[in-house]
Amino acid sequence: MRSAHRVDQVRAAEVRLLAALPDGALMARAASGLATAIIDFLGGARGRRIVLLVGSGDNGGDALFAGALLARRGAGVTAVLLSPDAHPAGLAALHRAGGTSCPAADFSARGTVDLVVDGIVGIGGRPGLRPDAVALLAELEGVPVVAVDVPSGVGVDSGELAGAHVTADLTVTFGTHKPCHLIDPAAAHCGVVTLVDIGLDLPTADVGALGTTDVSRLLPVPSHHSHKYTRGVVGLRTGGGYPGAGLLSTAGASSGLAGMVRYVGPDGLTDQVRAAHPEVVAGGGRVNAWVVGCGSGDEAGRELDEALADGVPVVVDADALVHVRPGMPRLILTPHAGELARMLDVERDEIESRPLHWVREAAAHFDAVVLLKGRRTLIARPGSSSAPGPHVWVNTTGTPWLATAGAGDVLAGLIGSIVASGDQVGLGLHDAAALGAWLHGAAATLASGGGPITAGDVAAAIGDAVRRVVTG
Ligand SMILES: NC(=O)C1=CN([C@@H]2O[C@H](COP(=O)(O)OP(=O)(O)OC[C@H]3O[C@@H](n4cnc5c(N)ncnc54)[C@H](O)[C@@H]3O)[C@@H](O)[C@H]2O)[C@@H](O)CC1
């Protein structure tokens, strides 16, 4: 699991560690990890021309000490100082190693620059950049950028953008990830993120991203004693308005994760579902979870009511989302930004620019698991949940080719099947939704192989995605 800690959590851990270490030891660890990552990025140091952008804080200190290590390895290093208060010990180390420095006002790039190291601000920075930093970045446009800890200017805890900020090719962070590394829109400006362990002892994070090991641990798998009912039954009430969505949600649910799939829908569509998926049982009956709303059109409200009447968890997608009210129990809501905007009566742009804020708001307001779809899908726990573990999962699997019609229907069906299969082994709805998003993205990447895919291809690859996790 990748954990993302807030700035106040990092600061508290830093205080404890600083008290136990000699002066400067922590920054030396950070700078050494940073210099190593830069050498890997450049394929060496000798003869490279490196420009450090250095602000007034310890972030600039990290850049200066790393610059000293790089200068000793033969790089030509210039520190451009955005403040007269640049870290004095770091600056002295750079000069001793043969590096140079100049105030920002005197800098001119002249000649090839191989790398910019962004040490303008780190976790102590306010969002946005000052005009002198903006002008320097403009002058160095096109040069690869390695950000120290975070791309300067982004909202570290929120993952939001407010004004100018650095866009990095590589971000080298220390001790733990911060929310901006995982959550869009900021995450899209971090490039590759490398974590350097500096020995911080941290509490449980608010935000986390599942890795393959977590998926393997959490995903319910059958035992020798399992039968189709103990493996869970998922029911779908979908496709009443748009038949394709009924077929695709069933395809997502028929991935083999649950023991049985039931489909309830219009007669003509039920025949098509059975032709496409002969294993699906037509008509209602006992289920462990329902999926409603995918292509349901005008039927969505009725379908939601009927599903709720069974008292089992319900995955609510698409057309059914507008019928959700606070107080409905055990729901997983799966909106995209436009749908969530409508549910909360805010603008879509507002959701897209502050997804972490709004997914939490929605989870608190509806007291439900809310899965907000996007490049980095977010899955928030119900407001009243006190279960251990992160409050928000961020999904990092997938490919841009997954942005295709019907992919959301497959996801809803898949999540329904995981909820059903997890019912008897105590898998929580929050984790079930995160597992669904992870497998959906992994299946898309497998199916795509770098090329175009349809939603049906994603559904067809779910089995392979599961197989890779389960067999290691
Ligand atoms: N906290 C930790 O555990 C560690 C922190 N280290 C480094 O220390 C950094 C934090 O250092 P600091 O607390 O000194 O803070 P920063 O280096 O992030 O900068 C804070 C200073 O920048 C100025 N500032 C704030 N917003 C600005 C903006 N938008 N534009 C220009 N200037 C701005 C403020 O006046 C403030 O004094 C981390 O990001 C990391 O790079 C590492 O050395 C090792 C361990």
Ligand SMILES: [K+]
């Ligand atoms: K930075």
